Amino acid sequence: MEIRSLNIPEKIMQFYLDSGIESLYPPQAEAIEKGLLEDKNILAAIPTASGKTLLAELAMLKAISKGGKALYIVPLRALASEKFERFREFSSIGLKDGGVRVGISTGDFESRDEWLGSNDIIVATSEKTDSLLRNSTSWMEEITTIVVDEVHLLDSANRGPTLEVTLTKLMKLNPGCQIIALSATIGNAYEVADWLKAGLVLSEWRPTDLREGVYYGGNINFRSSQKEIESATKDDAINIILDTLEEGGQCLVFESSRKNSVGFARRAGAKVSEILDRPNRNELDMIVEQVLEAGETEASKVLAQCIRSGTAFHHAGLNSAHRKLVEDGFRANKIKVICSTPTLAAGLNLPARRVIIRSYKRFDSNFGMQPIPVLEYKQMAGRAGRPHLDPYGESVLVAKSYGEMEQLFDNYIDAGAEDIWSKLGAxxxxxxxxxxxxxxxxxxxxxxxxxxxxxxxxxxxxxxxxxxxxxxxxxxxxxxxxxxxxxxxxxxxxxxxxxxxxxxxxxxxxxxxxxxxxxxxxxxxxxxxxxxxxxxxxxxxxxxxxxxxxxxxxxxxxxxxxxxxxxxxxxxxxxxxxxxxxxxxxxxxxxxxxxxxxxxxxxxxxxxxxxxxxxxxxxxxxxxxxxxxxxxxxxxxxxxxxKRIHYGSRPELMELVGIRGIGRVRARRLYDSGLRTVADIKKADPVVLGNLIGAKTAEKLLREIGMHINIGSETSKGANSRTMDSLLGNEQSTFSDFEK
Structure with a gap:
């Protein structure tokens, strides 16, 4: 189906044509045929990278062209930020004066956020949407299109009840509203669609071919073929990584725990670093500097060491700046391998040539190590293959015996995703x-x-x-x-x-x-x-x-x-x-x-x-x-x-930490040097200020309090003169201390 054939305003059509999108994928075409652009509810249960977001965009933009307002509900703040950045690109579409306006709301559960009502698209987490309903936010009644991303999370014991009740309220509040629900493949998609009174688009089609296999006996074994992997090291997963990199691809490796993901990223880095060229190393060193600047713990040094070797780890223990640096570095093909806990599979757009699942079991406090659900496996495997960049994608489970290999084929590769069940009953x-x-x-x-x-x-x-x-x-x-x-x-x-x-x-x-x-x-x-x-x-x-x-x-x-x-x-x-x-x-x-x-x-x-x-x-x-x-x-x-929790500081620092860009560490340094108020800072020698917190930070601080002074050339270079190696410290001892 061609974009030109769609019943959408010319300005929307031109936006996608200018973006290089001229035709729709088969599941997208099916959604159009089932009434996506005619205000019909749609549940799209299709694989990752099969174009779910485009369906939401078309429905939202069509509604906005008719004076409507769209709400895009996501499960995670990181995903909200990703979608917000994408939808801001619509500001160039002249559907109305000033273009399409986009807002985001993810925190402060007591706030009505009435100001968001001036936007055409509002991106929010399910919890924030629930809180907006509780606070009787007036613009909620103006919503004409609701998009629910990752709707299979109805099955989550933590997030499911809130998502379910929020959707139920929205359907009662706006009975004529169009609902677009997006999901990975789920076993009982028909049941969710029936509840939402939605047309069901159920498909396994992907733009990039996905090959699912199990590594055993020196080969990645697929149902109808084998691929031999050279045994360059004793670690099978590292051998698979090296094979991927030789072919010009990148790898996502999923581990069962944070400790395992950190340990594997470092071990893999020892081998990956051997095949990096000088330009790539220089690019990685720039990321390393940012990682060290954005972190306050030994863990940031461990992450920096890994990135310097072309690998990284990714889990909820990283601060948000580090997670973004890792994600952006991987998207730019500077970081070659990310070793992650399953958090990365939960919605972030981060595909790779190969996905390696080193452990298909997770620790359960009640039952010990338990196999992951098929749905979780499918989420991970679905990250394999970058559309328009990779000729194919491969997901690889790792088996230790022939019997385990057969079991993995039966229980994961050839298995259908589980049904999802409401968790509202408790x-x-x-x-x-x-x-x-x-x-x-x-x-x-x-x-x-x-x-x-x-x-x-x-x-x-x-x-x-x-x-x-x-x-x-x-x-x-x-x-x-x-x-x-x-x-x-x-x-x-x-x-x-x-x-x-x-x-x-x-x-x-x-x-x-x-x-x-x-x-x-x-x-x-x-x-x-x-x-x-x-x-x-x-x-x-x-x-x-x-x-x-x-x-x-x-x-x-x-x-x-x-x-x-x-x-x-x-x-x-x-x-x-x-x-x-x-x-x-x-x-x-x-x-x-x-x-x-x-x-x-x-x-x-x-x-x-x-x-x-x-x-x-x-x-x-x-x-x-x-x-x-x-x-x-x-x-x-x-x-x-x-207030002290917000800033992480003692009461006497409240005035200083209230200045934008001055965190608790710099505020303490200023306070202990006698600069205890904004008035003190205004009277201080700019050179002394620069030596205390760095020239660039000092200039920003002075701008924040209404003073514009260039002090960059006058201050001591201090920490800036340290070499990368001295910042990273002794690699072996740092990592050993971290693992202890």
């Missing part, structure tokens, strides 16, 4: 959504609540009689904790409305309020532990050496906790110690302990520390708001701790 999933449904007026009675549930994917798959008791338990809990009132007519109290707007679990609110009521003389540790008790907080687990250390801390500070459980109740007390450990990480963060020390002490990455800080900031903000409503004296203290 009380912990329903509790928060029952409250928000009543707060927003989607239901005002118990019967109305059950009627709302009848519209969910859960009800589409199951009889809802089993939920009646769970719903009643949720209602009883919410009434008992003063968040709902009434019998026949259900009404949210002031507290209930606040809890829904804050976007926290009602159980979290109940724990916080009970703790504040019990402990009148709260301090920093009290409040930090209180938020770490909530189900909304991610918990650190106790390692073998933690019990004694944290137990000793608890005994010394017992009076500062709301309550210390009985030590002889093993499970309860160990869980309590895990909460304390989490609180201690945040306490270290706000007391300016170095990122590297926190990373080593708690065995976490920079990305984890930032994730804990972000969660803690949100929950401390919620605690402050709840304390104020309860007229509790802890409200002001919580507000200050919230």
């Amino acid at each position: 009380e912990n999933a329903l509790r928060t959504h029952v409250l928000s449904t009543i707060v927003n007026g989607f239901a005002t009675t118990r019967d109305g609540l059950m009627e709302f549930i009848e519209a969910t994917f859960f009800a589409h798959q199951n009889d809802t009689w089993g939920l009646i008791e769970v719903i009643d338990d949720c209602l009883d809990f919410l009434k008992a904790h003063d968040m709902l009132e009434g019998d026949e007519q259900l009404t949210a109290t002031t507290l209930g409305k606040l809890v829904s707007m804050l976007y926290i679990d009602p159980l979290s609110a109940a724990i916080i309020i009970e703790g504040l009521d019990k402990k009148k003389d709260a301090n920093e540790l009290t409040l930090l532990h209180l938020i770490c008790k909530t189900p909304d907080m991610r918990q650190l687990y106790l390692r073998s050496g933690d019990y004694e250390l944290i137990n000793d801390f608890v005994q010394l500070h017992a009076e500062e906790f709301v309550e210390v459980p009985n030590q002889f109740k093993d499970t309860e007390y160990e869980w309590f110690l895990g909460e304390v450990k989490t609180a201690l990480l945040v306490l270290d963060w706000i007391n300016e302990r170095s990122m590297d020390d926190i990373s080593k002490s708690f065995n976490v990455g920079e990305g984890d520390i930032h994730a804990f800080a972000e969660l803690s900031e949100w929950l401390m903000h919620s605690l402050s708001r709840l304390a104020r409503v309860r007229e509790n004296s802890a409200a002001d203290m919580a507000g200050m701790i919230e």
